[in-house]
Amino acid sequence: MKRGQEKMKKTTISVSLVLSGLLLSVGALNAQAAAVGENASTTGRVDFEVAGPGSIGNVIKPDTEEEQIVVPGGDFTTGPLRLTHVPDFDFTTMEIASETVFGKAAFETYTSKTVTEAENIAHFAQVEDVRGGTADGWTLHVSATPFKTSSADGDLVLDKSAIVLTEGQIFNTRHTGTNLTSRVDGFSADTLITNDNQDVQILKTISGQSTNSTKTSLVFNNAYSQSDLVGGATDGYNSGVQLKAVGSDEKVKDKEYTATLTWTLAAAL
Template identity: 40%
Template sequence: MKKLVTGMLLATVILGAAGFEASAATVETKGDVIFKTQGDDSTGEVTKPETDDEIIKPVDPNNSKGTLRVNHISDYHFGEIEVKSDSYTVDALMDRYVDKDDATETEKDISHYIQVEDVRGEQKGWTLSVKANPFTPQGGGKALEQTYIELTQAKLSNTRMSGTEIVGAVNVFDGAASKNLTLGQSVEIMSTKAGKNTDSSKTSLVFNTAYTEADPAAGASTRVGEDGKYNPGVKLHAIGTDEKLVGKTYVSTLEWTLADGI
């Protein structure tokens, strides 16, 4: 008898559940946040080009401060070259970096690059330009009045945008295939296009189209009888008629300007 009663109650429960729809309640809650500027003295870390968050440390860092800033611009070292009366061209030695968490500080080759970080939070544009001064011998002497640097290759990437998106947002070399750093003149290297911005991201311009995250020195050139890897994307045009002194180190100061846009 007990079994039968239990079975009947169970049947009643099942029938009751099938005969009614369950009700649901919806409740909304909120979270909020206010973003503030980092400040004029803020600096950024260097992200390896074509990665989102792989931090590296340049061996010879060149950077600026502020919420629109240069995280790194490579120096260009061309090494020892011969005195000639004819004009000729040589590639620059690769830049160097170390992985952030490498306790051994092992230096690695990487193609020359520029990295601009925009954390203004204003969705505004920017322009990066450079003025090259003549190569002048340390310790005094006549400057090389015609010898100049040429940037011959360009590969863009961005930590937030895809390759197609960043090419649509940033202009390089005014659309030209290469750019001569004309002595004494301000030359635009890259800038945001009209109505575009790179806010909350890092934009890298690598002067080597063969560059990849896995092989940062891809496409490197070499010199006969010399060690080292050279980047074909950065060239020195040594003009034959410039008067040159043997054994002197000639230095060109490059003045880079990163300016607000609209």
């Protein structure tokens, strides 16, 4: 019996070892399967369409990507290639002189979600292109009429005086540096907007280039930046936009002279 008992013990031990080995093997396989797992795949899709002819864009602060602002003056156009803003130029009051003098334009003002009281900002023109083409260019021209009084005052005219765009910086919401200068140019310092309704080109895309899905701003101030929207000016006037008041033009006191500027944004041919 002792021998039989010993055999039984040996058999029992042997079976226990085999079962333990099987359990370890199964556990290892389960752990390996959990570590590898299985992948599942899904898809995301989208396509885009061009905005309609009556679509309106938002004005953004130049040299930012999406900081929206409200500028009370100026004007805009609609459609997928549009002007979100072009400025008015107010030269306030100038002294009468018999020689040619230059007068600076008062800054525009703006508000935003974070700026609830109007603050000054340099004048700017802003082009938005959402036509969806990778090689669709554009041009921006401006023309002006002579400064004159209302018909009630006898249509007094400044025959030779004209607006001069003395300074300009170009910004884009995606392109910077050489990537921008290889796409957009056309502005020249001291550009004279003649008072004979003749178009003067002030900005354009380079042939074969596009600004699709972006806004391009031409700021008429060389010192403008995100942190200094008036380029260091402390007098409320922008040195980048001036009225050349020609000495030989007759100026009559206490009369308001106005001119009409026409900004023309067109698709490049």
